[in-house]
Amino acid sequence: MVRLHDSMALLVAGLLLTGCGGGGGGGEMAGGESAGAPAAAAIDPTTVGTIAGRIAFEGTPPAGSPIDMSEEPTCAEKHPNGASTEEVVVDQNGGLGNVFVYIKEGLGGGPYPPAEGSPVLDQDGCVYSPHVIGLRTGQSLTIRNSDGLLHNINAKPTTNRTFNISQPTTMETTRSFPLAEVMIPVACDVHGWMQAYIGVVDHPYFAISGADGTFRIENVPPGTYTVETWHERYGTQTVQVTVAAQETADMQVTYSEQMAANAVVPLGAPIDLHGHDTGKHAGTAHGGR
């Protein structure tokens, strides 16, 4: 397991604070993509590096619970071997999938290469696919119903506005989120087992670990960053990563079942990249409640 070293964090924070000043918080938080700058030219591969690695799971993962799809035969047919929840997805080599990995602190604020395309969140066999999806702020998300029966897509962010839309047939709808937020739970109320998570970030440096636990974030500008991994059951871990041009920084993170008991799983936390307080506020708003 990789731990965040407090002294390193202080050093990095100090460096960032002294370097901070450009960009302007207002522009970032008002949403949209990199403020003002003209579209970046094609990225020169000699100036960027890569963050790659693997999320491992130690020990025996808990089995997913079986899903009873008897009320929806059309979907049950798409799962001849039955379906289970995807809360913990571990392959035979101990790789943990569906972990959202992203640079949390250390970036300069842009301009970043513009987002391309519209990722697709599909409803297929009464299951959201992919289970975890990443998105840029302001980028269009295509929500697709491949089942041809009623689903409603109930997104419950707290930093962004919610939406709850109905798709009773095969169709597509697009939505976007103006503000960075990790993570946004998405449910279907018609089929209570359906669950997905959307991570919205201001920059392109995020990835989701595959079934084997590996992930790769490309074209990262050189620098030292705080990278956070997020899992829906085991919570977050942060790693300090230094990226050099034309090199791949390796990142290995391990989760285990014991982490579930004390996991802190942020939902709806906004992300600010400029080294400011990212929402770890002490105290409560309720005074005694």
Added chain:
Amino acid sequence: MAGTACPRPRPQPQPRARARAGAGEPQGVVRAHCGTSPRARRGTPRSRIAPVTILATSLALALAPAPARGQGAGAGQGQGHPGKPIYDRWCAGCHGEDGRGQGEAAAYMLPPPRDFTRALYQIRTTASGELPTDADILRVIDEGMPGTAMPGWRTLLSRSEREALVGYLKTFSRFFDQGEPPQALAFGRTPRATEETLREGREFYERIECWKCHGQAGRGDGPSAPTQTDDAGFPIRPADLTENWHFNGGGTVEDIYRRLRTGMDGTPMPSFSDLLDAGFMTEQQLWSVAHYVRSLSPEQAPRVRDVVRAARVEGALPSSPDDSAWAAAESYYIPLVGQVVVKPRWFAPTVDGVWVQALHDDRELALRLVWHDPSQSPDTAWLAWQRRVLETMEPREGGPTADARPQAANAAEAGAATAPQATAAGTAMSIDLARLPDAIAVQFPRTIPTGMDRPYFLMGDARQPVYLWRWQSVTPAGEGGAQAPSAGSAIEATARGMTRIEPLPAASQSLAWDATFDQGEWRVVLRRALATQDTANQLQFRTGQAIPMALFAWDGSNSEEGTRGSIGTWYFIYLDQPTPRTVYATPVVAMVLTAGLGLVAVARAQKKNGNGV
């Protein structure tokens, strides 16, 4: 509500897990495990504002062109707002001084009061996820939300007070500071409804699968109904579309159409506007769905009358609830409410009204009771709901612990804790959720009172017991012999309070019954002879007299039993007597006499005036 005194903070049940020691609470944190009720989870801060956001927003506002101003003062900026004293006095008791919906009364409400800090408003004219307009907020303050505890304030507060409240509510959330003011959707004019409209509406009701949650007959008994939760994780029910007087946003066709277009934010009810954009439906067709849904409810909300008249029939008294003889019998609506007098209390009952019909033939009385219940209990599909509603509503009531482990039929319940809920009162009663039946009870005094003195309405007391008919949807174990366990049973009992119900001896039991469950509706007929043997314990019915009658109901799938259920107050039942013949003869005789006397008087007067006319 105390004038300006701050309510004492209510101790929260502690969530199971703790964050790493020393770390503060990150925004929007959820403990990734089991067993904490939504009320406990809501103790953690959500939607809090990082200082940098206030700074950023202020910078953005300062640099941006003017129009964004004047919308809302920014969260926490409500001090000094003219709406604040009004809010603190009238609203904070439920909604909390901080606007998070956790006022003192909130623990006793389901659905719970709105959390204004999230700026999620259910009843709006704007698109799904959008903010409400000022008029939207004002409308809910004026009209209330009939399916909830939110009253209408139009007659209680002045217009300027209500408008001040609108402004103050917006200060609870920073969302009102950002961007353009919300725009209402264009709804167009209400088209007229024809037979074709209703037919088309029904067709689309099936195609867009409203029935998945609302049921084929609209009574909220769809297959997806048991797993519904609102955005805060509280259990929530799809509306019973046959009771439009309980619709949160109003029950007119226009109101229904607006809900279809905007969705109901914070609830599972989605918006259907995207279907119009995608060309899947036209506006006309969506209006037809609204018309169809409206047609499921009566023209007017049912009127409550004090006396149930049992008409006298000449022919055979019906024994089945679906006998055609009932069509001619007048139907009386008896509203029910939660039992909030005796602990453990129950603030979120399922059954809110029963339709009663009564017929008799001088020898027997037959009562037909019809009520809506989205589940035919016991039903394992509702096990997870049962636990969730107990967790939400029970923490301090000293109620039962729930021992049944839910089947993992629904992945949403996977990992849900099955540890029993601790009870405050100390005596933990174990109940088997998986066996709770639906039930209804009809209560009478043991003898017809001569004056207005009646037993205590909550099933009497030791001093003055009551006589009870109690039907339930399962046969208790050990009874019923060859009957299947699900057959049901009806007993006569004496009750000395809600927790002291003693069935009469077997020799006295004489109730005949029949029951049907049909798409979210129970129809039960109870029959008994007017005069019986056990005159000490059984009420002897008499025609021509008002006999006090009260009703109680329980929905097993809502974890209801014992004192946790629906109750009603005393009404009356009156068994009609046949119309005596004199009723017809007397007026005729009176007319004849009067006319005769009149003629005699006229004749005499004429004679007096002399012969000539």
